[in-house]
Amino acid sequence: MTAYPARADTFTLSAPVRLWEDGFATDPFAYYATLRAQGPVGWAELAPGVSAYIVTDRRAALDLLHDTESFSVDPRPWEKTVAEDSPVLGMMRWRPNALFADGGEHIRYRRTLLDAFDLVEPHDLRERVHRSVDLLVSRFGPDGEADLVTQFARPMMALIFNNLFGLPDSESGRLDAALGRMMEGGDRAAQGEAEYGKYVMELVGAKTAERGDDLTSRLLDHPLGLTPEEVTWQVFLMLGAGHEPSANLISNALSRILGNSAYYSTLTSGSRPVMDAVMEVLRYETPLANYGVHFARESTSFHGMWIQAAVPIVVSFGAMGHFAERDFAGAHHPHDASHMSWGAGPHSCPVKQPALLIATEAIERLTQWLPDLRPLVPREQLGWRPGPFHRSLTALPVAFTPRSPDQAGDRA
Numbered sequence: 001m002t003a004y005p006a007r008a009d010t011f012t013l014s015a016p017v018r019l020w021e022d023g024f025a026t027d028p029f030a031y032y033a034t035l036r037a038q039g040p041v042g043w044a045e046l047a048p049g050v051s052a053y054i055v056t057d058r059r060a061a062l063d064l065l066h067d068t069e070s071f072s073v074d075p076r077p078w079e080k081t082v083a084e085d086s087p088v089l090g091m092m093r094w095r096p097n098a099l100f101a102d103g104g105e106h107i108r109y110r111r112t113l114l115d116a117f118d119l120v121e122p123h124d125l126r127e128r129v130h131r132s133v134d135l136l137v138s139r140f141g142p143d144g145e146a147d148l149v150t151q152f153a154r155p156m157m158a159l160i161f162n163n164l165f166g167l168p169d170s171e172s173g174r175l176d177a178a179l180g181r182m183m184e185g186g187d188r189a190a191q192g193e194a195e196y197g198k199y200v201m202e203l204v205g206a207k208t209a210e211r212g213d214d215l216t217s218r219l220l221d222h223p224l225g226l227t228p229e230e231v232t233w234q235v236f237l238m239l240g241a242g243h244e245p246s247a248n249l250i251s252n253a254l255s256r257i258l259g260n261s262a263y264y265s266t267l268t269s270g271s272r273p274v275m276d277a278v279m280e281v282l283r284y285e286t287p288l289a290n291y292g293v294h295f296a297r298e299s300t301s302f303h304g305m306w307i308q309a310a311v312p313i314v315v316s317f318g319a320m321g322h323f324a325e326r327d328f329a330g331a332h333h334p335h336d337a338s339h340m341s342w343g344a345g346p347h348s349c350p351v352k353q354p355a356l357l358i359a360t361e362a363i364e365r366l367t368q369w370l371p372d373l374r375p376l377v378p379r380e381q382l383g384w385r386p387g388p389f390h391r392s393l394t395a396l397p398v399a400f401t402p403r404s405p406d407q408a409g410d411r412a
C-alpha cells in the first residue's frame, strides 16, 4: 500500500478516530464527540490504515456537498493509495455510475435513474410492499416470535428490489446476503462484492436477452442510450444504495416504536403515525451514517482543516443526527424535515419519496397483521453491526400473538 501524506506543515492532525472498531457500532456518540472536538472536520480511519476527513458540522457539510468546483466524487486518485484488498473498496471503489461521476456524465446517469423510478406509480409500489410483507408474515407469523431484521426488514427490501428490477422471489436471498457482507466492510467484504457483482451481471444479462416490465429493462431502453455495461453499473448502484439504508430505516424505526412506550402504547390505536418514527430515525439515527464521499481536486483549506487531494472527505450524517438528538430531541415538529439524511447538492438521494413510501407502508402492513408486537430485548441492549458507513441493527427480536395471513378476517 502506498502511504499518502497525511498532513500539511501548518496543520496538526489528531490521532485518527477508528470508525472501524466494534466500539463505534456500540457507542457511536462517543466517537462522534471525539471527532466534533477536533472542529467541523475531524480525522478518522474508515478501515485500518485508510484515513479520511469526517465532516460533522452541518454548515461545512452543505458547503462540501454543493461545491463541485473544489470537490469531486471520483475516487480513482485515492484508490491508487489503497491496498487492493481493503475492506472499504466495496463501498468506495470507482464505477461508471451516478455516484462516482461529476458534471455532465453525472447528469446523464442520474437522469436515467430518475426516469426509471418515475414510472413506478405509488399505488403499484404500495402493492409490491404489501405482497412482500404478506409473504414474509406467512413465513414467521404462525411462530409467535421473529427477528424483524433478518426475517422482515432485510428480506423484505430484497424481495421488493428483486421484484422491481425483474428477478423472481427465489433470487432475493442472494441479494440480501451479498450486500450485507459488502456493507460491513470486514473480512467478508470482498466476497460480498464479488457475489453482488455476479447477481447484477446475471440480472442484466437476463434482461438484455428478454425485456420485462421492470426497472432494468427501462434502463436498457432509455433514450439516453446507456450501454449494457453502463446499465449494469447503474443497477449495481441502485440496488446497493437502496437495499441497505432502506432495510435499516425500517428496522431502526421499528426499534424506536417498540422500545418507546409512548409510541408503543399509541401504535395500535393509530393515534401516532408510523411516519413519526421514520422521521425520528432520519433526524437522529440515520441508516447511512457516514457517506457522501468526496475528494478535494487540489489540496485546500476547508473549515479550519487542511484537506489533502486524493484523501476521502466524508459527510457524517450520523454525527449530525446524534448531536441533533442530544440538543433538540422533542423540540422538532414531527414532520420537520430539516435533517440531512438524504444528503444535499447534486448527489442527494434521488429516490427518497419511494424509500419513504416503502418504509412507512412496510411497517404499517406489518403492524396490521401483528398489532401486539412486543420487544424481547430492551432497545438499549440491542446489538449494532460493525462498519463505518451504516447504523444497522444486528437483530430485533419480538414476540406476538401467532397469526397467519391466510386466516380470514385477520387483518383490519
Ligand code: HEM
Binding pocket: 098, 099, 100, 110, 113, 237, 238, 239, 241, 242, 243, 245, 246, 249, 282, 286, 287, 288, 291, 292, 293, 317, 340, 341, 342, 343, 344, 346, 347, 348, 349, 350, 351, 352, 354, 355
Ligand atoms: C428506494 C431506496 C433507495 C434508492 C434506490 C436510493 C438510491 C440512491 C442513489 C442512486 C443515489 C446516488 C445519487 C447520485 O449520485 O446522483 C443515492 C444517494 C443517496 N442516498 Fe439513497 N436510495 C434509497 C434509499 C435511501 C435511504 C433510505 C437513505 C437514508 C435515509 C438514502 C440516503 C442517501 C444519501 C445520503 C445519498 C447521497 C450520497 C452521497 O452524497 O454520496 N437513500 N441514493
